[in-house]
Amino acid sequence: MSFLELDRVAKQFGAQTVVDDFSLTVGKGEFVSFLGPSGCGKTTTLQMIAGFLDPTRGAIRLEGHDLTVVQPAKRGLGIVFQSYALFPHMTAAENVAFGLEMRRVPRSECSERVRATLAMVGLAGYEERYPRRMSGGQQQRVALARALVIRPSVLLLDEPLSNLDAKLREEMQIELRQIQRNLGTTTILVTHDQNEAMSLSDRIVVMSQGRIEQIGTPQETYERPASAFVSQFLGKTNDFAATIDRTATPGQLIAGSWSAPAPAGLAGPVTVSIRPERIGFGDAGLAAKIVTRIFQGNHWLFQCESECGAVIVIRQNDGQPQPAEGEAVRLAWRPEDMSLRRAGGAA
Amino acid sequence: MSAAPATDGRDARTAWLLTAPALMLFVGVLVIPLAMTVMLSFHDWGQYKGIEPVFILKNWHEVATDPYFAEMFWRTFRIALLTTLITAVLGAPEAYILNRMSGRWKSFFLLVILGPLLISVVARTLGWALLFGGNNGLVNKLLMSLGLIGSPLPFMFTETGIVIALAHVMMPFMVLSVWAALQRVDPQIENAALSLGAGPFTIIRRIVLPQIMPGVLSGAIIVFSLSASAFATPAIIGGRRLKVAATLAYDEFLNTLNWPLGAAVAVLLLVALVLIVVGSNALIERRYAEVFR
Numbered sequence A: 001m002s003f004l005e006l007d008r009v010a011k012q013f014g015a016q017t018v019v020d021d022f023s024l025t026v027g028k029g030e031f032v033s034f035l036g037p038s039g040c041g042k043t044t045t046l047q048m049i050a051g052f053l054d055p056t057r058g059a060i061r062l063e064g065h066d067l068t069v070v071q072p073a074k075r076g077l078g079i080v081f082q083s084y085a086l087f088p089h090m091t092a093a094e095n096v097a098f099g100l101e102m103r104r105v106p107r108s109e110c111s112e113r114v115r116a117t118l119a120m121v122g123l124a125g126y127e128e129r130y131p132r133r134m135s136g137g138q139q140q141r142v143a144l145a146r147a148l149v150i151r152p153s154v155l156l157l158d159e160p161l162s163n164l165d166a167k168l169r170e171e172m173q174i175e176l177r178q179i180q181r182n183l184g185t186t187t188i189l190v191t192h193d194q195n196e197a198m199s200l201s202d203r204i205v206v207m208s209q210g211r212i213e214q215i216g217t218p219q220e221t222y223e224r225p226a227s228a229f230v231s232q233f234l235g236k237t238n239d240f241a242a243t244i245d246r247t248a249t250p251g252q253l254i255a256g257s258w259s260a261p262a263p264a265g266l267a268g269p270v271t272v273s274i275r276p277e278r279i280g281f282g283d284a285g286l287a288a289k290i291v292t293r294i295f296q297g298n299h300w301l302f303q304c305e306s307e308c309g310a311v312i313v314i315r316q317n318d319g320q321p322q323p324a325e326g327e328a329v330r331l332a333w334r335p336e337d338m339s340l341r342r343a344g345g346a347a
Numbered sequence B: 001m002s003a004a005p006a007t008d009g010r011d012a013r014t015a016w017l018l019t020a021p022a023l024m025l026f027v028g029v030l031v032i033p034l035a036m037t038v039m040l041s042f043h044d045w046g047q048y049k050g051i052e053p054v055f056i057l058k059n060w061h062e063v064a065t066d067p068y069f070a071e072m073f074w075r076t077f078r079i080a081l082l083t084t085l086i087t088a089v090l091g092a093p094e095a096y097i098l099n100r101m102s103g104r105w106k107s108f109f110l111l112v113i114l115g116p117l118l119i120s121v122v123a124r125t126l127g128w129a130l131l132f133g134g135n136n137g138l139v140n141k142l143l144m145s146l147g148l149i150g151s152p153l154p155f156m157f158t159e160t161g162i163v164i165a166l167a168h169v170m171m172p173f174m175v176l177s178v179w180a181a182l183q184r185v186d187p188q189i190e191n192a193a194l195s196l197g198a199g200p201f202t203i204i205r206r207i208v209l210p211q212i213m214p215g216v217l218s219g220a221i222i223v224f225s226l227s228a229s230a231f232a233t234p235a236i237i238g239g240r241r242l243k244v245a246a247t248l249a250y251d252e253f254l255n256t257l258n259w260p261l262g263a264a265v266a267v268l269l270l271v272a273l274v275l276i277v278v279g280s281n282a283l284i285e286r287r288y289a290e291v292f293r
Ligand SMILES: Nc1ncnc2c1ncn2[C@@H]1O[C@H](COP(=O)(O)OP(=O)(O)O)[C@@H](O)[C@H]1O
Pocket: A013, A018, A036, A037, A038, A039, A040, A041, A042, A043, A044, A045
């Protein structure tokens, strides 16, 4: 059931390919994030959906109809820009009303919808304020209201929260998710912040250098990263080299003096990837020494030097005594918490 | 904090000392001559007795009652107003189009527009005279030989001629002023309006124009005051047949040698300009408070 569909979309600026082979289907009411480092082509992709840029190749369809032949002004999408792009010479209410005016919505209905939408984003009573007289968070809400009031088929958000401070950003994330759930608006969010993508989205599209690395739920992409890039980009991770020895039965996964039964499939040199919070200190396991121990409130961060290189370990601060700096420890984890990839490539 | 007043006192004295040289220059070359000009406008003058340092209102009375001066000032401000309108109507779109051009073309055309600033006003105005001056003007000759016009286009010694030449001279000031305003406009704002369903004409009228209006208006103030006090262009195109306030004051000083009357004209022009500029500036600031803040 695809609502919005991107089919092998590509964009070139001169000789430079900025987006390539981008295929994605988005279901109605779904919240999808494009996640990737700055310059990987997220905005470019969003602008192609919005119609500000034409794809060099590929098709974009909305409910089965080709979207690329529709003028941007006629697409009926709601867009929130990174800079908000509010009209500085209009009050909050005038900003929000602009899209309705363009649609020739009758005056009484227009003012009622403007009032209701501003109230929904928590700006009741701010109707007559000019954008310059509002805080960043309030401007952000006006921009959101302006995009939502036209009841867009798809809401496109380009790094909408990146100009807010950390605390406000967290609040807005929760609010944004609630509003989106209540309205059921299909939403695409562009962000380079993995926490934002994970806490908001139904699915994440991880991008790197104009290409899709992985599409999956936040949990899938975090726990089953499809590539080294994804595992590195989505939070801290430990990658180290190991080999799978198939000459013994059952096969053995060997890293230094540590070994474990190998899962079926791979053979030869592999990369083992484990999240730092999945590693514990045990009696048996990979031999390591704690180099630094950092207290971070609700958890401890350990930097260890193991026989396979540097390893980061995160332990919940649950009141249990923790090993000290310089102490020799054994690192252990459950087999299902580690993911294996053929060395140097994708899984 | 108790030491603050003493420090403040010393700071203030240092500030005065540091600005003293510039201040003295300012007083010496601007304030004193200006005050002397104002005084001069109250002195008497006669063909044979020359300037008499007395305090009379003769010159002011003459300027106020003789319709010749009224006509002169009307013409001056009419020319300045028309020039301002032309530069605004042509310069604002020019700056907008320029701003939308991509990198290389942008720098090139910016240079084309600002280039004339590097050439003397006199040279530029003489260029117009060469093109349109009577029977020998290049354009007139061409059009007449093509049979498109029977007699040369009237340009020299006409208000139209002065306005066109002044608009050409003043255009860079308007373009630069609007350009500066455009730099403050969010580059995504047109896309925002577009996504809300606005057409290109609506975007210009409702989104872009209100935001660059302060730039257009401050450009207008610059162009208006420079045009109203312009000397070289009206002097060359209008000559002594079609005088404006600046050329009139010049003639009173250097040809008639009636310095006091020339001073009265100059002071009146200055006062009128200051009033117009300060007044419209205050209006603009009040009107566009929310855009500027
Ligand atoms: N109009 C353009 N012309 C040429 N290159 C562009 C243009 N817009 C973006 N790019 C390039 O495309 C790449 C991706 O840009 P963008 O989509 O903005 O990245 P992101 O939003 O992921 O940070 C960047 O390398 C950028 O320099």
